[in-house]
Amino acid sequence: MMEKTKLKKLIVIVGPTASGKSGLAVELARIYGGEIISADSRQVYRGMDIGSGKVTKEETRGIKHHLLDVASPKRTFSAAQYQKLALKAVKQVQEKNKIPILCGGTGFYIKAVTEQTNLPTVAPDWKLRNELAKKSTDELFAILTKKDPRTAKRIERSNPRRLIRALEIVMKTGKPVPETKPLLLPYPILTLGISVQRQKLKHLISQRLAKRLGRGMLSEVKRLRSEGISWKKLENFGLEYRYCALFLQKKITRPEMVDKIQIESEHYVKRQLTWFKKDKTVHWIKNLREAKKLADKYLAMREKITARVPKT
């Protein structure tokens, strides 16, 4: 009986871009017998490799990675789709009696898994969205206030994207946006946050950018374009994809492109840190040693409990 009482585990690794999440995840996976579940909103797309910083075959060092290349860049992938796939992957890994390591910089995706927030099931209706997009935020807010005052009260009244999504839900369901309650996973999670000095991060980003250009990032973007991804879509992917696309269209110069990617990446770091700092369960670590210490302690809980459960 003892061997059947496996305990569910999940290690989460977060941190700003270029902080070394992927490397740490692979290390921990090798040490503890884990598989990695990527939580990156761009690495889910096939063909977006260099620009998104997807691990290479060598970098995986034989560790299985889930949730990479699961979507076509031609279609819009969403947090809800991610949630479904990621939860499935977590379960799958746990069933193999291995440790799932959820690793990535997309805070919203991480939250979708760890809190299992029940995201509204209304699918995007682009026709409706485009219609609504013609209105000003004031108008949108006024409509929402009328149809769903409770949501209007807490929504950002100047953010068209949020307003439109809320209205989409209201109009498609005929009901107010449902209140979500976070469903915490029924087992403890260990969340590690990689802490790197901002200044150091800037250097890392700049080095990484040079490397990516050397590896053919521009060709990658050109290829995506030739495969039918519109410039607009590429620009919407942000960072490297946005500014490479602008450069390839000759809307900006190459130095401007490099400059923009650098600065925008630094802004991105800031947004990520704002998000992750809010999560008080994150254990901030500086290196593998600190990570191991926490992981050892966390995983040791397994033995204690599995040893005890059969007796009771």
Add this chain to the structure above:
RNA sequence: GGCCAGGUAGCCAAGUAGUAAGGCGACAGUCUGCAAAACUGUUACGCAUGGGUGCAACUCCCAUCCUGGCCU
């Protein structure tokens, strides 16, 4: 040396007698299906320096310093 233009926040920049637009950056933050996205807030008791004229000057006048252009 002469003439002209100009010196406004970390940077770019508007204003031009009535009490400092805007953009970038920086910093902080938001987040219920686009999240590398979208969005919000803060950021010059002071406009090269010193005088002067006005009730009132960044705005007008004078001098000085600095920058750029042209001329010799």
